[in-house]
Amino acid sequence: MTQETSATPLGPEAEAPARHQPRRIRVPEVTLRFWITQVLCTTVGQTAADLLNEKxxxxxxxxxxxxxxxxxxxxxxQFGTSAHRAGVYWLAVALTGVVGTLVSDDLTDTMGVPLETTTTAFAIALAAVFVVWYRRERTLSLHHIDTTSRESFYWIAVLFAFALGTAAGDLAAERTGLGYWLCAALFAAAIAAVTIAHFALGLDAVWSFWITFVLTRPLGASTGHYLSEPAGHGGLGLGTVVTSALFLAVILGLGFRDAVTRRAG
Structure with missing residues (x-):
């Protein structure tokens, strides 16, 4: 799924002049590899958060x-780079996933805030970010994240999207009673439905991107839980250390391949 620049969830996308000096875009192109790495990072975000909390x-x-x-x-x-650097960008995404998971879990497990409340609050916060972002910049497209202001809005949205995905995923898991594997399949099916709606039914590209982005968080969390949790709890029993290391190695491998490809080109 790629993100077009024709429209936004708030209406037709206006081409407004940047408020600051434009620079080279530091976020990656939205391709299949982007989504694969995104899911890997969300899985690491879940298992690493669990590992840190445990150890x-x-x-x-x-x-x-x-x-x-x-x-x-x-x-x-990330903000100090002059152009997109895969290693720096995906490290920031992985850490954002960890922090988003921890914030959501801390509110629920430590402070006793119900998942219904955190899910609603994070959804409202994310919507508010989009409203302010669009009113200020007149665009939500990743193709136009070419100023510090626009990239700042992007990372704030990423953090709230991860927190929302964590809370909504935990809420869905508790209410449905499905195991980790079935939850992962359910969220993968939802992502497939959004993809079909975008390419076959013309669902707005910005809507498609951010809905998918939010859904990758519970997909990664369910996958991480399935791999790391003991067999008695419905998992494969790999543990948080092995699962985190495995997915981190794949992420680093993809980043290394990108760097080699870029140099060869």
């Missing part, structure tokens, strides 16, 4: 603060 002894709040600090460092590096 560090800092508690959910302490781990959330620590990982938020690392995310801030990664975003400084």
């Amino acid at each position: 560090t002894g800092l508690g959910l709040t302490g781990v959330t603060v620590s990982m938020s600090t690392l995310l801030a460092v990664a975003l400084v590096a």
Whole structure:
């Protein structure tokens, strides 16, 4: 699924002049490889969050603060690049996935906020980001993320999208009672439905992108749980360490291949 620039969820997309000096776009082109890496990062986001919570002894709040600090460092590096750098970008995405998961889990498990409340709150927050982003920049297209302001809105939206996906995925898992594997299949089917609606029925490209983006989070979480949880809990029993390392290795391998391909070209 690729993102076109013809329309946005808030109406026809106007070509407004950038508020700052345009620069080279630092986000990747939306291709099949983008979505594969996205799902891998969301899986790592879930298993790494579980691993850190289990092993560090800092508690959910302490781990959330620590990982938020690392995310801030990664975003400084991302904003400091002159063009798209796959390793820097996907590191920021993976850390955003970890932080989004931890924030959602901390609100629910530590503070006792119901999943219905967190899901609604994150959905409203994400919608508010889109409204402000569009009113300020007159575009939500990834093809037009060519200023610091637009990229800032993008990363805020990514964080809320991950948090929303975590809360909504946990809520769906609790209400349906399905196992991890069936939940993963359900979210994969939802992504397939959005893809068909986009290519066959003309669903707006920006809507398609962000709906799919949110759905990748519970898909990755369900996959991560299925691989890492013990067999007695409905998983394969690989553990969070092995699962996180496995998916991280694949992400790094894809990034290395991109770098080699770019140099060869």
